[in-house]
Amino acid sequence: MAAGGLKMIQNMMEQLPASERKIAEFILENPQTVLNSTVQDIGVQAHTSGAAVIRLCKSLGLNGFQDLKVRIAGDLVKPVEQGYRDIEPGESFFSIVQKTTSNSIQSIRDSEEMINFEELERAVHTLSAAQNVHFFGIGASGIIAKDAQQKLLRIHKNATAFTDTHLVATLIANASQEDVVFGISHSGETSEVMKIMALAKERGVKTISLTKYGQSSVSSMADIKLFTSYSSEAPFRSAATSSRLAQLYIMDILFLSMATVQYEDTIHSIDKTREAIRFIKEGK
Amino acid sequence: MAAGGLKMIQNMMEQLPASERKIAEFILENPQTVLNSTVQDIGVQAHTSGAAVIRLCKSLGLNGFQDLKVRIAGDLVKPVEQGYRDIEPGESFFSIVQKTTSNSIQSIRDSEEMINFEELERAVHTLSAAQNVHFFGIGASGIIAKDAQQKLLRIHKNATAFTDTHLVATLIANASQEDVVFGISHSGETSEVMKIMALAKERGVKTISLTKYGQSSVSSMADIKLFTSYSSEAPFRSAATSSRLAQLYIMDILFLSMATVQYEDTIHSIDKTREAIRFIKEGK
DNA sequence: TCCTCTTTGAAACTACATTTCAATATTTTT
DNA sequence: AAAAATATTGAAATGTAGTTTCAAAGAGGA
Numbered sequence: 001m002a003a004g005g006l007k008m009i010q011n012m013m014e015q016l017p018a019s020e021r022k023i024a025e026f027i028l029e030n031p032q033t034v035l036n037s038t039v040q041d042i043g044v045q046a047h048t049s050g051a052a053v054i055r056l057c058k059s060l061g062l063n064g065f066q067d068l069k070v071r072i073a074g075d076l077v078k079p080v081e082q083g084y085r086d087i088e089p090g091e092s093f094f095s096i097v098q099k100t101t102s103n104s105i106q107s108i109r110d111s112e113e114m115i116n117f118e119e120l121e122r123a124v125h126t127l128s129a130a131q132n133v134h135f136f137g138i139g140a141s142g143i144i145a146k147d148a149q150q151k152l153l154r155i156h157k158n159a160t161a162f163t164d165t166h167l168v169a170t171l172i173a174n175a176s177q178e179d180v181v182f183g184i185s186h187s188g189e190t191s192e193v194m195k196i197m198a199l200a201k202e203r204g205v206k207t208i209s210l211t212k213y214g215q216s217s218v219s220s221m222a223d224i225k226l227f228t229s230y231s232s233e234a235p236f237r238s239a240a241t242s243s244r245l246a247q248l249y250i251m252d253i254l255f256l257s258m259a260t261v262q263y264e265d266t267i268h269s270i271d272k273t274r275e276a277i278r279f280i281k282e283g284k
Numbered sequence: 285m286a287a288g289g290l291k292m293i294q295n296m297m298e299q300l301p302a303s304e305r306k307i308a309e310f311i312l313e314n315p316q317t318v319l320n321s322t323v324q325d326i327g328v329q330a331h332t333s334g335a336a337v338i339r340l341c342k343s344l345g346l347n348g349f350q351d352l353k354v355r356i357a358g359d360l361v362k363p364v365e366q367g368y369r370d371i372e373p374g375e376s377f378f379s380i381v382q383k384t385t386s387n388s389i390q391s392i393r394d395s396e397e398m399i400n401f402e403e404l405e406r407a408v409h410t411l412s413a414a415q416n417v418h419f420f421g422i423g424a425s426g427i428i429a430k431d432a433q434q435k436l437l438r439i440h441k442n443a444t445a446f447t448d449t450h451l452v453a454t455l456i457a458n459a460s461q462e463d464v465v466f467g468i469s470h471s472g473e474t475s476e477v478m479k480i481m482a483l484a485k486e487r488g489v490k491t492i493s494l495t496k497y498g499q500s501s502v503s504s505m506a507d508i509k510l511f512t513s514y515s516s517e518a519p520f521r522s523a524a525t526s527s528r529l530a531q532l533y534i535m536d537i538l539f540l541s542m543a544t545v546q547y548e549d550t551i552h553s554i555d556k557t558r559e560a561i562r563f564i565k566e567g568k
Numbered sequence: 569t570c571c572t573c574t575t576t577g578a579a580a581c582t583a584c585a586t587t588t589c590a591a592t593a594t595t596t597t598t
Numbered sequence: 599a600a601a602a603a604t605a606t607t608g609a610a611a612t613g614t615a616g617t618t619t620c621a622a623a624g625a626g627g628a
Contacts (some may be wrong), residue, residue: 003361035354039585049608053587065585066353069321073357091544093401093408100537101396104390112385117320117377124377140434147427147528230618241536244431245529252382252525260375301575322615333577338617349616 003150004113006031007229008060008213010058015215016282019052020059023128031072059215061116061225071113084242100241107242108249110229114213115253123208123224124257127157130206131179136168137184144184144210144247151255155262165192172196175205182208186228186243188216197221226250259279289355290315303336304343315356316378323349337530345526368401388529394513395530398497407492407508408541411441414464414490419445420452421468424478428468428531430493437537439546445477449476456480457487466492470527472500481505496527510534 009024016024026046028032034042043050058067069170084106085099116160127133132154135145140164162168172181183201185193188211209222212229219225229248235242293308300308305555310330311318318326327334356411371383411417417436419429433445456465465484469477472495484491485505493506496513503509512530521559 001356019607038583043608051587051608052606069350070353070357073354074361078361087540087544087555089544091589093541095406096544097396097401097404097537097543099397100533100540101392104392104533105535108385108388108392108625112381115381117381120377142429143431143434146430147424150424150427155357234385238366241540243534245532248529248532249384249388252388252529253381254388256371257377257380257524260371260373303576323617324615327577334616335577335618336575339576 003071003078004110005060005062005068005071006069006075007113008062009056011214016056016059020056023044023052023056024047027072034072035069036077038177040282041261048190060153061115061119061213061227065116074113100143103242104245107229107246109247111227111249114227114229115250116227118222120253120257122259123226123254126180126206126208126224127152127182127254128258128261129178131158131176133157133159134168134171134175135182135184136160136163136193136196137161138163139192140182140244141186141193141247144251145182146246147248148182148184148251148255152250155255157188157258157260165195168196169199170202172200172203172205175203177201177204177206180206180208182210182212183218183222184247185218186212187215188212188214188218190218193218194221210250212243224262226254227275287358288359289344289352290359292346293340296344300340300343303332304340306332307336309334315360316376318356319353319360325382325422365436384525387525390531391513391527392533393420395511395533396401398511398513399534403508403510404529404537404541407510407538408545410464410490410492410508411436411466411538412542412545413462415442415460415462417441417443417464417466418452418455418459419443419466419468419479420447420477422447422474424475424528425468425470426527426530428535429466431532432466432468432535432539435535439539439543441542452480453483454486456483456489458566459484461488461490464490464492466494467502467506468494468531469500469502470496470531472496472498472502474502477502478505494531510538 006028009028013021013024023046024043026042030045037045039048039053040050042053046052054065057063058066060068062068062071084103087096087099091099114119133149135148137143137145142161145161145163149159152159160168160171162171172179175181179222181196183193183197188209194217197209197218198221206224207222208218208224208226209219211219211228214228219227228243228250289313293312295303296332296448297308307326310326313550315330321329322334323337324334326337330336331515341347341349344352345418346355357432375383375389417433419432421429422426426445429445429447433443436443444452444455446455456463459465465480467477467481472493481491481493481502490508491506492505492508492510494510494512495503497511503511512527512534
């Protein structure tokens with residue numbers, strides 16, 4: 001989407017090397033300046049080089065300086081942030097509902113901003129072309145995987161979603177080049193998912209990841225990287241809550257994009273699925 | 285400021301020479317495209333030249349193409365639309381994302397409005413008091429059930445979530461009065477869920493339902509009725525999409541409410557869960 | 569019809585984003 | 599502690615894309 005550049009920078013801060021961090025700090029302090037400056041300008045003003053600016057853009061997962069510029073421009077016209085609010089003991093039902101609503105919406109909005117359209121497009125095409133899609137996630141992410149599988153099956157795309165590592169390993173060991181492995185892990189550091197991604201990579205099977213925004217083991221192994229907003233999980237100890245909504249949201253976008261690309265086919269499949277369900281249910 | 289590019293173009297329209305007007309029209313129709321295209325690209329796509337794009341920028345009183353780009357980026361960050369919008373064939377990725385975002389947010393907002401706080405409170409107390417919670421749903425709702433189970437287990441509440449009707453039937457047949465059966469069905473007319481609810485009722489086991497808003501077989505059998513917004517599913521044939529988010533959202537509220545009611549215990553449980561996971565992972 | 573003023577796009581030009589690379593710092597290994 | 603491997607850095611080279619120029623074509627007026 002056309003915003004979120006500043007948030008991306010904030011989230012990446014700690015993971016950046018010195019020169020890029022200088023640039024990052026400069027930009028956070030002078031976002032407006034970025035819009036009217038050249039890469040070299042910014043480099044000099046932040047007491048480092050222009051190359052560092054480009055490197056920062058790449059570190060953020062963006063395609064280049066133009067991309068960053070556009071996202072920052074978006075940030076500058078946005079109304080004030082809502083932000084996440086944690087839930088505290090002895091809170092009323094009313095305010096729990098309010099906070100949950102606003103946190104949920106916020107995590108969807110933030111994830112929207114993180115979307116890299118080119119990456120999304122590549123994901124859609126890769127999935128559309130795949131013979132089989134193997135979703136894999138553990139715990140909460142395993143549920144997202146199951147959900148995604150159900151969706152793909154609905155539009156006639158073969159998909160698996162197991163949570164047994166050994167089983168999946170066997171599956172991938174025998175997978176064809178036409179298959180795609182889709183690893184889901186909010187933290188991006190779930191060891192099971194990492195192993196599966198590594199195996200897929202080694203076997204030359206295409207991989208897609210869905211993790212929180214930022215550098216992580218899982219995403220760095222993936223050919224195509226999709227992200228949910230980083231902060232989703234941050235504030236409440238209350239277990240994976242918003243992050244799950246955001247993951248589903250991204251999956252919805254993927255699914256709907258695939259469906260749109262092959263619209264006619266899809267409508268047909270969904271209708272047939274409905275018929276099949278009705279048939280089983282009502283026997284007619 | 286960093287916006288208003290599109291409005292500028294609209295205002296200038298009549299005063300523009302043919303070639304620039306072609307560009308102007310193209311931009312108004314494909315503002316998103318502008319952000320990822322070069323001047324030459326746009327020239328060609330609008331059946332004229334790149335030079336015309338620059339001339340348009342100058343005619344608008346801007347300093348150049350970058351300036352226009354930044355302003356259009358600002359324009360595209362508009363507040364979310366109200367209402368549901370269906371997704372159509374040949375839609376751009378950009379607008380799929382926009383519509384999915386607004387539909388998702390809308391379904392959460394609408395579900396918030398549907399909440400009956402008294403019913404919510406009863407649900408929370410019933411669940412908190414339960415010895416065992418049996419979640420049950422088929423298909424997409426089965427995933428919500430699994431998710432809910434995971435959440436409850438995290439806070440030390442026994443919960444099951446099977447999709448096998450016979451298995452669940454046996455479970456309920458042997459359930460104690462301290463148990464709760466939680467039926468999930470978006471339509472409220474899934475026959476398997478209806479049967480389970482009926483069985484629970486007959487056995488005198490407490491029941492909670494989560495369905496779309498309105499009268500339905502499942503909800504009418506439940507002691508406590510929770511709802512998601514009706515319209516969630518309405519507009520797109522594109523399979524259960526927003527409805528699922530809304531269901532999760534309601535579950536989040538339930539979970540967080542339960543967690544708040546027994547805050548200290550919960551924090552403790554979550555920490556213990558984390559420790560357990562870390563232990564398994566890292567062996568320390 | 570001829571002249572003047574405007575518009576147009578191809579090509580030349582220029583500026584700036586991006587890549588490369590050698591030097592340097594940092595971490596890991598032995 | 600030394601050596602090797604790895605990561606970081608900015609200056610310079612490169613390539614891409616924005617901008618300007620200019621000759622040709624078109625529009626309007628005398």
